[in-house]
Structures are given as C-alpha cells and as structure tokens.
Amino acid sequence: MTADCVVSSSFPLFVPPDLYELLSALPSQLQPHVDSPDDSTFIHDMFGERSLHSLVKVNLLYVFLFSLSEELQVKGGSGGIRELLKLLAKPHVKSLLSVHDTVAQKSYDPDLPPLPDDIDDDEESVKIIRLVKNKEPLGATIKCDEHTGAILVARIMRGGAADRSGLIRVGDELREVNGIPVDDKKPDEILRILAQSQGAITFKIIPGIKEEAPSKEPKMFVKTLFDYEPAEDKVIPCKEAGLTFKRGDILQIMSQDDATWWQAKQDSHANPRAGLIPSKEFQERRFALHQPATHVFQAQKISNRRACKNISRPHTQAHPEIIYAHISSGFRRSFRLSRRDKKTNKSMYECKKSEQYDMADVPTYEEVTPHCRQSGAKHRLVVLVGPAGVGLNELKRKLLISDPRHFSVTVPHTSRPKRNQEIDGVEYHFISKNIFETDIQNNKFVEHGEYNGNYYGTSLDSVHSVLSKNKVCLLDVQPHMIKHLRTAEFKPYVVFVKPPPIERLRETRRNAKVISGKDDKGSATPFSEEDFLEMVSTGQQMESQYGHLFEKVIVNDDLTAAFSELNAALKKMETDTHWIPIRWTHS
Numbered sequence: 090m091t092a093d094c095v096v097s098s099s100f101p102l103f104v105p106p107d108l109y110e111l112l113s114a115l116p117s118q119l120q121p122h123v124d125s126p127d128d129s130t131f132i133h134d135m136f137g138e139r140s141l142h143s144l145v146k147v148n149l150l151y152v153f154l155f156s157l158s159e160e161l162q163v164k165g166g167s168g169g170i171r172e173l174l175k176l177l178a179k180p181h182v183k184s185l186l187s188v189h190d191t192v193a194q195k196s197y198d199p200d201l202p203p204l205p206d207d208i209d210d211d212e213e214s215v216k217i218i219r220l221v222k223n224k225e226p227l228g229a230t231i232k233c234d235e236h237t238g239a240i241l242v243a244r245i246m247r248g249g250a251a252d253r254s255g256l257i258r259v260g261d262e263l264r265e266v267n268g269i270p271v272d273d274k275k276p277d278e279i280l281r282i283l284a285q286s287q288g289a290i291t292f293k294i295i296p297g298i299k300e301e302a303p304s305k306e307p308k309m310f311v312k313t314l315f316d317y318e319p320a321e322d323k324v325i326p327c328k329e330a331g332l333t334f335k336r337g338d339i340l341q342i343m344s345q346d347d348a349t350w351w352q353a354k355q356d357s358h359a360n361p362r363a364g365l366i367p368s369k370e371f372q373e374r375r376f377a378l379h380q381p382a383t384h385v386f387q388a389q390k391i392s393n394r395r396a397c398k399n400i401s402r403p404h405t406q407a408h409p410e411i412i413y414a415h416i417s418s419g420f421r422r423s424f425r426l427s428r429r430d431k432k433t434n435k436s437m438y439e440c441k442k443s444e445q446y447d448m449a450d451v452p453t454y455e456e457v458t459p460h461c462r463q464s465g466a467k468h469r470l471v472v473l474v475g476p477a478g479v480g481l482n483e484l485k486r487k488l489l490i491s492d493p494r495h496f497s498v499t500v501p502h503t504s505r506p507k508r509n510q511e512i513d514g515v516e517y518h519f520i521s522k523n524i525f526e527t528d529i530q531n532n533k534f535v536e537h538g539e540y541n542g543n544y545y546g547t548s549l550d551s552v553h554s555v556l557s558k559n560k561v562c563l564l565d566v567q568p569h570m571i572k573h574l575r576t577a578e579f580k581p582y583v584v585f586v587k588p589p590p591i592e593r594l595r596e597t598r599r600n601a602k603v604i605s606g607k608d609d610k611g612s613a614t615p616f617s618e619e620d621f622l623e624m625v626s627t628g629q630q631m632e633s634q635y636g637h638l639f640e641k642v643i644v645n646d647d648l649t650a651a652f653s654e655l656n657a658a659l660k661k662m663e664t665d666t667h668w669i670p671i672r673w674t675h676s
C-alpha cells in the first residue's frame with residue numbers, strides 16, 4: 090500500500106468548564122416548558138452543538154470585556170480602574186480580541202467528502218478514511234483471510250504513516266478503495282488499484298474486533314550478523330515492507346509480535362518507519378537448513394614458528410624485528426599456521442571447547458548496547474586475526490614500538506627446556522610437561538599446541554597479567570578461538586587483517602621475507618606465488634566464516650597506511666562509544 094494518511098486536526102478551544110455546565114444544564118431546565126418529544130430532541134441537539142459552545146465562548150469573551158468596561162466606567166474611581174479602561178480601549182487590544190474571535194470561529198477540520206449513501210444502517214461501524222498519497226509509503230500490509238476471504242490489514246509498520254495516524258489497525262477489514270469493492274479482489278489487485286490512484290484515496294474499513302494493545306517503543310538494539318536483501322527473500326510476506334541491511338548494521342527492534350517477521354529500523358537512519366526482517370528464530374532455522382554439513386572453517390595447522398622465531402634469531406639492528414626485541418622479548422608469541430610447516434607438523438593448536446557446530450554460532454542477530462570505557466577501567470582485549478604472512482606481527486611490532494608503555498603482548502608457556510640465555514617469564518614461562526598437561530585439562534590456555542614433543546601455549550593468566558597492568562593486550566589467534574574470548578571480562582575488539590588483491594601483494598611484498606622454522610632456528614625466505622594465493626584464499630574463507638565477529642577490517646596493502654588505520658581504530662576504541670553485546674555488561 091503506498092498511500093499516506095492525513096491526520097485531521099481541529100483548533101483547540103478553551104471553554105471555561107462552568108460555561109459548559111451551564112449549556113448542558115439548560116435543556117433540562119427548559120424541559121418542563123416543552124410539550125413534544127421532537128422539540129425536546131431539537132433543544133438537546135441545539136445546546137449540545139459544539140459550534141454553539143465555541144460561539145458562546147467567543148462572544149462571552151467579547152461581551153464580558155465590554156460589559157466590564159461599562160461597569161467600570163459607571164463606577165469611575167481609582168487610578169487602577171482608569172488604567173485598565175485605558176488599556177481595554179487601546180486599538181491593539183481591541184484588534185487582538187477581534188483576531189482571537191475570528192480565528193476561534195473558523196473551522197479547521199479537513200474538508201471531508203460526504204458519506205456514501207449506500208452505507209448499510211445495520212452495519213455496526215464503518216470507518217471512512219481518506220488518505221492522500223505522497224512519497225512515503227503508508228506502512229501497512231494487507232492479506233486475504235484464508236477462511237472468510239476478507240481482505241484484512243495484516244501488519245502496521247511501527248513508526249510508519251499508518252501507525253502515526255492511529256486510523257488503521259491490524260485486523261481492520263478493507264471493504265472498498267475509492268468506491269471500488271475489494272471483497273472479490275486479491276491483495277495484489279488491490280495494490281495495483283492503489284498504485285494507480287492519484288491524490289486522495291478513500292478506504293471503507295470495518296474496524297477489527299481486536300484492538301491492538303498500545304505498545305511502548307521497545308529499546309532493543311541488535312547487531313546484524315548477516316546481509317539481508319528483502320527483494321531476494323522468497324518468503325517475506327511483503328517485499329516492499331522489508332528492510333535491507335548489511336552485516337554489522339545496528340538495528341532497533343520495534344516489534345516482535347510476529348514470531349517469524351520482526352519489525353526493525355536502522356539505528357543510524359532518520360526514517361522512523363520500521364521494516365520487516367526475519368526473526369532470529371526463523372533465520373536460525375533457515376540458516377541451519379541451507380548450511381552445508383562441513384561449514385566449520387578448519388583451523389589451520391600450527392607450527393611453532395611464532396613461538397620460536399624472534400627468540401633465536403640473531404639480533405641485528407638492521408632488521409626491524411630486532412628493534413622490537415629490545416623493547417620486549419616476548420614477541421611473535423602467538424601460534425598460527427606456518428604454510429611451510431603444515432605438512433610435517435602434526436600438532437595443531439587446540440581450543441578449549443568443542444568446535445562442533447551449535448546453534449549459538451549461527452550468525453543472525455546479537456543484542457547490543459552502547460559502551461564507553463570508563464577512565465581507569467581495564468582495556469578491551471585487542472584480538473588480531475588474519476591469514477599467515479599477512480602482517481599481524483609486523484603491525485603488532487609497530488604498535489609496540491609506537492607506545493611500549495601502552496601496548497603489550499603476552500608471554501607464552503612452553504614445556505621445552507630453558508636455554509642458557511633465556512630468562513623464565515621473559516621469553517617464556519617454562520613449565521614441566523606434566524604441569525602443562527594439567528593446565529590444558531583445567532582450561533588454562535587460550536590456545537596451545539605441540540611441536541617437536543614440546544608444548545607451547547598462551548595462557549589466560551598471561552592475558553590477565555597484561556590487562557591488570559592497565560595496558561592494551563595485543564593477541565593474535567586463530568579465528569575459531571574468537572568465540573572463547575568473547576566474554577564480559579575481555580570485551581575483545583577483533584581486528585581482521587586482510588590481504589590486498591594478489592597483484593598488490595606481489596608488488597608490496599617484493600622485498601619481504603616470510604619467516605618459518607621447524608625448530609627454534611627460524612629461517613626467512615621470500616614469498617612464493619603459492620604463498621600469495623593461499624593468503625588471499627584463506628583470507629576470503631576467514632572473512633566469510635568469521636566476518637560477523639570482526640569489529641574492524643584492515644587491508645594490509647601499504648604497511649604505513651595499515652598501521653595508521655589500526656592505531657587510529659584502537660584510539661577510538663578506547664575513547665568512543667561502541668556497540669558491544671549486551672551480555673558483556675551482565676557480569
């Protein structure tokens with residue numbers, strides 16, 4: 090339906106209540122002097138007429154002031170009275186009263202067409218609604234009742250023109266449009282009549298029996314975790330009433346009355362009218378039906394490259410990583426896949442819980458609330474994800490160099506023996522194999538893995554330790570680990586570092602070396618074409634599977650630009666208000 094409502098208005102009249110009482114009392118006082126019932130009805134109608142009330146009210150004001158002046162003149166007397174008489178005699182006071190009287194007597198009701206003659210007197214109540222089309226849709230949908238065949242108002246979109254007017258309600262039966270009976274028509278045909286109508290449209294409506302309960306505007310906000318285009322949705326009851334959104338948009342849910350189709354509006358849009366979106370439950374069911382069995386992104390096999398490479402490489406001032414080594418030796422500590430090692434490395438980093446598909450993982454909507462970090466409160470955990478070789482360590486390193494007192498990384502645990510030059514708690518926390526295994530059992534690790542018979546892992550305590558120093562903890566993990574870090578305590582800010590298109594990879598990484606090592610002696614070799622292809626395809630896979638968990642996506646094309654963007658985003662994260670899952674605020 091594409092019509093807009095005219096809401097009638099009338100000029101407000103301020104009639105003293107005692108005058109109303111007088112007018113209402115008159116008919117009964119005259120009653121003893123009236124013989125015929127017709128005369129009695131006439132008198133009642135006349136004194137009950139609203140326009141008479143208005144006229145009397147207006148005249149009373151006028152007459153009252155005149156008689157007041159006369160009375161005061163007769164009384165003569167004090168300076169105050171003379172002053173008042175002078176005021177009342179002033180031309181602009183008189184003009185003001187005259188304008189008031191003129192305005193008060195005008196009718197501001199809209200010019201409505203006469204009621205159709207053929208209205209059945211027996212019909213209990215019929216609403217004739219006149220609407221004027223403009224660009225804004227009416228914000229209502231119709232349907233054909235499957236039992237009676239009646240055309241009913243199916244839905245009123247919250248905040249839309251129909252809703253705001255209050256003239257049309259869900260369940261109202263549509264009888265005529267512009268005098269054309271619609272009881273033999275299908276909803277589509279009616280919509281065509283409406284589309285062809287110009288200017289005013291008259292609806293004849295039988296009000297539905299069930300009155301909609303006045304609804305308070307709910308204040309529920311959700312972050313959308315998928316893209317939605319109503320035009321492509323085969324089952325939406327009305328495509329035109331649908332709301333388009335992109336993954337990551339914030340919507341305000343306006344109505345959940347219908348279990349299948351919610352009403353929502355974009356938080357950032359001024360348009361008050363809600364649109365239809367699939368409900369969470371409905372979308373989950375659809376998602377489950379269309380999801381291939383093997384949809385879970387396979388965690389990459391892990392090498393210990395991260396665990397060892399900065400520790401055992403010779404320190405040379407020329408190499409940027411070594412500059413970092415002077416700031417903190419606990420770098421390259423997270424454990425992600427090395428492309429080069431994956432065939433030979435049987436171990437992989439485990440996560441704490443099962444990676445099996447469960448409904449909680451279905452990306453539909455997540456209820457969110459605005460959050461701004463209070464000064465002095467712990468920082469949000471910064472989680473970096475991206476395909477191997479994309480530049481996570483390079484970006485971390487730059488952040489650490491830029492502000493070593495503000496940013497920090499975790500110190501990993503290992504079960505391998507400590508070397509002479511190493512200090513416990515600096516390069517690693519050195520623990521026995523037994524203790525490592527017990528800690529794994531007790532879910533003490535964010536990630537852990539085995540390499541060359543030794544365990545390596547990032548413990549939750551090492552994250553706590555950085556955060557408790559009021560520093561921003563930079564952690565890079567496999568993307569399937571993100572969900573375990575999404576807690577009220579960590580409030581992770583997840584940044585996906587994405588590779589640029591392959592031609593830009595070739596160009597920018599021409600002189601770059603990819604570091605790999607099957608033992609603690611990491612070796613650096615140039616990127617191969619295969620590395621680039623794999624980086625791009627892994628990046629795409631990660632984004633499609635975990636994109637709903639990313640708060641920021643940074644394309645690492647030009648390194649300096651990518652670093653500036655990341656740095657600026659992290660500053661904003663600390664100072665600005667962000668939408669976070671509401672469950673993170675219920676700790």
Ligand SMILES: Nc1ncnc2c1ncn2[C@@H]1O[C@H](COP(=O)(O)OP(=O)(O)OP(=O)(O)O)[C@@H](O)[C@H]1O
Nearest residue numbers: 477478479480481482483597601602645646647648
């Ligand atoms: N934007 C860039 N332009 C040019 N070289 C880059 C860029 N980003 C990273 N590099 C280089 O690419 C190589 C790999 O980067 P880095 O080690 O940071 O990747 P990574 O994501 O940590 O990889 P891995 O997980 O395999 O350790 C390094 O030599 C780094 O200097």
